[in-house]
Amino acid sequence: MTQHGGLRELGKAYDPAQAEAHWYDFWHSGGYLKPVDRGRGPFVMVMPPPNVTGELHMGHALFTTVEDILTRYKRMNGYAALWLPGADHAGIAGQWVVERELAKEGKTRHDLGRESFVNRVWDWMEAYQERIKGQLRALGASCDWSRYIFTMDPGPAHAVRVAFKHLYDKGLIYRGERMISWCPRCMTALSDLEVVHSQEASFLWTLRYPLSDGSGFIDVATTRPETMLGDTGVAVHPDDERYRDAIGKHVRLPIMDRPIPVVGDDAVDAAFGTGAVKVTPAHDPNDFEIGRRHGLPAIAVMNTDGTMNDEAGPFAGQTILDARANVVDRLREGGTLIATTPHTHSIGRCDRCDSIIEPMISKQWFVNMAPLAKPAIQVVHDGQIRFVPERFTSVYLNWMENVHDWCISRQLWWGHRIPIWYCADCGAVAATSDEFLIACPGCGSRRIEQDPDVLDTWFSSGLWTFSTLGWPEQTEDLRLYYPGHVMETGYDIIFLWVARMIFLGIEFMGVPPFRDVYLHGTVRDANGQRMSKTKGNVLDPLTVTAEYGTDALRFALITASGPGNDLRLSNERVEQQRNFANKLFNATRFALRAIDMAHIGRDSDGAPLQPVASAMSAPDKWIVSRLSHTIVEVTRLTDAYQLHEAGRQLYEFIWSEFCDWYIEAAKVRLYGDSGDSAVPQTLAYVLERTLRLLHPYMPYVTEELWQQLPHPGDALIVAPWPNPGLRYPADEQSFASIMQAIREVRNARTEHGVEPGRKIAAIVYPGQSSSTYAELRSEFQSLARLDPRRYEIRSGEPIATDRAVSIVTGNVSIFLPLADMIDVDAERGRIEREIEQVLGEIERATSMLANQQFVSRAPEAVVAGHRERLESAEERRSLLEKRLGDLG
RNA sequence: GGGCGCGUAGCUCAGCUGGUUAGAGCGCACGGUUCACAUCCGUGAGGUCACUGGUUCGAGUCCAGUCGCGCCCACCA
Numbered sequence A: 001m002t003q004h005g006g007l008r009e010l011g012k013a014y015d016p017a018q019a020e021a022h023w024y025d026f027w028h029s030g031g032y033l034k035p036v037d038r039g040r041g042p043f044v045m046v047m048p049p050p051n052v053t054g055e056l057h058m059g060h061a062l063f064t065t066v067e068d069i070l071t072r073y074k075r076m077n078g079y080a081a082l083w084l085p086g087a088d089h090a091g092i093a094g095q096w097v098v099e100r101e102l103a104k105e106g107k108t109r110h111d112l113g114r115e116s117f118v119n120r121v122w123d124w125m126e127a128y129q130e131r132i133k134g135q136l137r138a139l140g141a142s143c144d145w146s147r148y149i150f151t152m153d154p155g156p157a158h159a160v161r162v163a164f165k166h167l168y169d170k171g172l173i174y175r176g177e178r179m180i181s182w183c184p185r186c187m188t189a190l191s192d193l194e195v196v197h198s199q200e201a202s203f204l205w206t207l208r209y210p211l212s213d214g215s216g217f218i219d220v221a222t223t224r225p226e227t228m229l230g231d232t233g234v235a236v237h238p239d240d241e242r243y244r245d246a247i248g249k250h251v252r253l254p255i256m257d258r259p260i261p262v263v264g265d266d267a268v269d270a271a272f273g274t275g276a277v278k279v280t281p282a283h284d285p286n287d288f289e290i291g292r293r294h295g296l297p298a299i300a301v302m303n304t305d306g307t308m309n310d311e312a313g314p315f316a317g318q319t320i321l322d323a324r325a326n327v328v329d330r331l332r333e334g335g336t337l338i339a340t341t342p343h344t345h346s347i348g349r350c351d352r353c354d355s356i357i358e359p360m361i362s363k364q365w366f367v368n369m370a371p372l373a374k375p376a377i378q379v380v381h382d383g384q385i386r387f388v389p390e391r392f393t394s395v396y397l398n399w400m401e402n403v404h405d406w407c408i409s410r411q412l413w414w415g416h417r418i419p420i421w422y423c424a425d426c427g428a429v430a431a432t433s434d435e436f437l438i439a440c441p442g443c444g445s446r447r448i449e450q451d452p453d454v455l456d457t458w459f460s461s462g463l464w465t466f467s468t469l470g471w472p473e474q475t476e477d478l479r480l481y482y483p484g485h486v487m488e489t490g491y492d493i494i495f496l497w498v499a500r501m502i503f504l505g506i507e508f509m510g511v512p513p514f515r516d517v518y519l520h521g522t523v524r525d526a527n528g529q530r531m532s533k534t535k536g537n538v539l540d541p542l543t544v545t546a547e548y549g550t551d552a553l554r555f556a557l558i559t560a561s562g563p564g565n566d567l568r569l570s571n572e573r574v575e576q577q578r579n580f581a582n583k584l585f586n587a588t589r590f591a592l593r594a595i596d597m598a599h600i601g602r603d604s605d606g607a608p609l610q611p612v613a614s615a616m617s618a619p620d621k622w623i624v625s626r627l628s629h630t631i632v633e634v635t636r637l638t639d640a641y642q643l644h645e646a647g648r649q650l651y652e653f654i655w656s657e658f659c660d661w662y663i664e665a666a667k668v669r670l671y672g673d674s675g676d677s678a679v680p681q682t683l684a685y686v687l688e689r690t691l692r693l694l695h696p697y698m699p700y701v702t703e704e705l706w707q708q709l710p711h712p713g714d715a716l717i718v719a720p721w722p723n724p725g726l727r728y729p730a731d732e733q734s735f736a737s738i739m740q741a742i743r744e745v746r747n748a749r750t751e752h753g754v755e756p757g758r759k760i761a762a763i764v765y766p767g768q769s770s771s772t773y774a775e776l777r778s779e780f781q782s783l784a785r786l787d788p789r790r791y792e793i794r795s796g797e798p799i800a801t802d803r804a805v806s807i808v809t810g811n812v813s814i815f816l817p818l819a820d821m822i823d824v825d826a827e828r829g830r831i832e833r834e835i836e837q838v839l840g841e842i843e844r845a846t847s848m849l850a851n852q853q854f855v856s857r858a859p860e861a862v863v864a865g866h867r868e869r870l871e872s873a874e875e876r877r878s879l880l881e882k883r884l885g886d887l888g
Numbered sequence B: 001g002g003g004c005g006c007g008u009a010g011c012u013c014a015g016c017u018g019g020u021u022a023g024a025g026c027g028c029a030c031g032g033u034u035c036a037c038a039u040c041c042g043u044g045a046g047g048u049c050a051c052u053g054g055u056u057c058g059a060g061u062c063c064a065g066u067c068g069c070g071c072c073c074a075c076c077a
Helices: A018-029 A058-076 A091-104 A114-138 A154-169 A225-230 A285-294 A309-315 A321-335 A370-381 A394-402 A458-461 A475-481 A493-509 A541-548 A550-560 A572-599 A619-641 A643-671 A680-695 A701-704 A729-751 A767-775 A777-783 A823-850 A852-857 A860-887
Strands: A042-046 A079-084 A175-182 A187-188 A193-211 A219-223 A233-236 A251-255 A258-264 A276-279 A338-350 A358-367 A387-388 A420-423 A427-430 A448-450 A486-490 A516-520 A760-765 A786-793 A805-809 A812-816
Touching: A018 A114, A018 A154, A018 A187, A018 A541, A018 A701, A042 A058, A042 A394, A042 A475, A042 A486, A042 A777, A058 A079, A058 A114, A058 A225, A058 A486, A058 A541, A058 A550, A058 A619, A079 A321, A079 A475, A091 A114, A091 A458, A114 A541, A154 A175, A154 A427, A154 A458, A154 A493, A187 A285, A193 A225, A193 A251, A219 A225, A219 A276, A225 A321, A225 A777, A233 A285, A251 A550, A258 A285, A276 A285, A276 A786, A285 A812, A321 A338, A370 A394, A370 A493, A387 A394, A394 A493, A458 A493, A475 A619, A486 A493, A493 A516, A493 A777, A541 A550, A541 A572, A550 A572, A550 A643, A550 A701, A572 A643, A572 A680, A572 A701, A619 A643, A619 A680, A619 A729, A643 A680, A680 A701, A701 A786, A729 A767, A729 A777, A767 A786, A777 A786, A805 A860, A823 A852
Parallel strands: A042 A079, A233 A258, A387 A516, A486 A516, A760 A786
Antiparallel strands: A175 A187, A175 A358, A193 A219, A193 A338, A233 A276, A251 A258, A420 A427, A420 A448, A760 A812, A805 A812
């Protein structure tokens, strides 16, 4: 094993573990993972930084695969490819994993205090960052480790403060008392996006509120009876006949026994429930708005920890759910509970901990979105940013056009501290880009205190495309690598992350941070279920990789489904791709034996020369031509982000065309006595380019094998992307026709029960294809397993041969005199069926060609194709009919 | 209440810009130990492309509608 590529012993089967350990080091230590200017300018992709909360999962394996393919592809195409890795401190999720650890020791973060708790989280982050780096390497990620960066590193932290101050100074960040989503378990405010809504079964309770003047009552329907303790009004639709007279009157709130007004408001749906709504401005976003319109006070009856407060009177101290039950009981006893109806409605839960979210009025920091959204909509509208697949464009626009202000403060300890300081003396509020403020900028007082809250983790993520490059410093990296080209991530974080990178990129850098947004789907298990630890259906990338190899996992992931679609992964699927890697490995072993014995010419770069056309026979030209075709297709598909389809075509080309047909045909000349051939040259040429083509998709096995072959340069990872070579249409066709004939002979053999090993006689009337059959005589003989002494190629019209199976393929007649194995009647039946088929073909083609519309409107080539087809079908029919006549 | 995706062989999915008789892998059936590979090779069976209508010379592919499944967004008590 040499440090610099070089020859390694190839075993009998591909051993991924050995190759992976060796080649990753080779790439890394060779400096190939850093961007190197090769004249085509930069290609930049910033990695979505994994949360440092644990192990990598299959979603990470998927994004690594896609991004690594794109990076390797661009690198081979001569771009200074920068794939910038990093990790995210994961705010609330990061805090939570450490809190859970503490819980095992019977402690809470409050037992430690803020400072030592944060230190504890840092310990976790440092340990797990190393793990995550190792896991990314194991997946073959060819990212630039010299630029690896963490969201809490000094650079990004400084960027966060500078960005905050800038937005604050510009009036785009403000502090206000608003209705926000509150998680009573995490004890923090959340943004709308961190609340997951789902339909859950519950009840609709109807409560009776008596009018204060004794003239009757109003029934209200609610899903949250416990909030009635904080009711400060009842709302009805102003046009609702039933309640029109009540507007302006008061009702007496049961239990709390206080008068609250009845108001008329358009927001009330007269058709729902009783048409009257209790109004709790402190605990419902709708009620908050209604209350504001009518000047109703907001009485908060809950604490931030999910219990009732003193305003809840007799229920103070109870949990919300207990209070609900008790309030309902109490109302029932008092006769004011009128009905309890089963009802499913939407419940919001915390994205992290699944607790039920409470809407609460709270003083928080917000980003004023309207001015930022405007240009972020524009750049997508005018095509500066493109989504792949395209359908996500409208998803993005729809969200951005209706975006609400973004609540960015979190009552957590772990994260970027809000860079705002309050002066105890003069009451000044000061934003700073420094880590600490010594004195109040207003009055010079030292009695200042920093806001205790931290920022939403996505605030720093939103700056990631430039904070990673040194911003706000005007670094060389920033100048060279901003804006980037592709942002690859999951469709589930379009709003959380992609949208925010776009408007923050525009705000701070003046131009959008990337051009193409490639979105991948979710990796599911074999049954289409989301993988989760509780379900126990998780496939761990490293376990799978250890068993089948990284290349196998990557290829399984990439070929499973296209961009934007979810995909199913199973061990069987990975195993299939392991087999593919092994197939390629063995094909190369085969080729190497032939190549080692031949003197293979090289071009000026060291790549094997294209074999001399005059020395090539049809199979050589066929495979070279097919390779050229595959290069064109894989290039086109990779450029179009159709990586799954590119992968499939590579699979087809390598397994079916190269291995099953070319190598099998090549053996005839290699092992035969035909003397010199272009086979070793062709093998070297085709294989070397094929490995280059496959390298982004299967980096390890290709590097391993390529190093064994004559090749240009030192490392496949930086070898030039192959240009399509020559096409040989005539040879492609002639070999394809021989392939078809071979298949038909094999078919006939199987149908007639000929033992696989037995060599049989054959008489071929090739007609116009005589030169093809003459040239490929040995290949045909060998692959169809014919007896050389009883294999004849005859000219002229086919002459009946008794007791023979007859095959008509193209315009060629083949007779297999199988004597006693032939049942004449069955043979006649078979031919009749074939004639029927051909007649159908003839009819279709004839009617199409008779159709004036078709002939005049369809493209020339399509019409010509049908003409040719008709011609050959006619010929085929006459051959078949003659044969039928001969059978008597 | 809006929006999106999916429905193609028993299963999982391709089919990219509409153009022969719709493909792959797995599974199934039959048969194979020749010196690249049994992690393999050969042959085969299997599909009214969810349904209805339309556009077109031509539709799995484009349009409209229907049915079924899934997802996203939205402050309907």
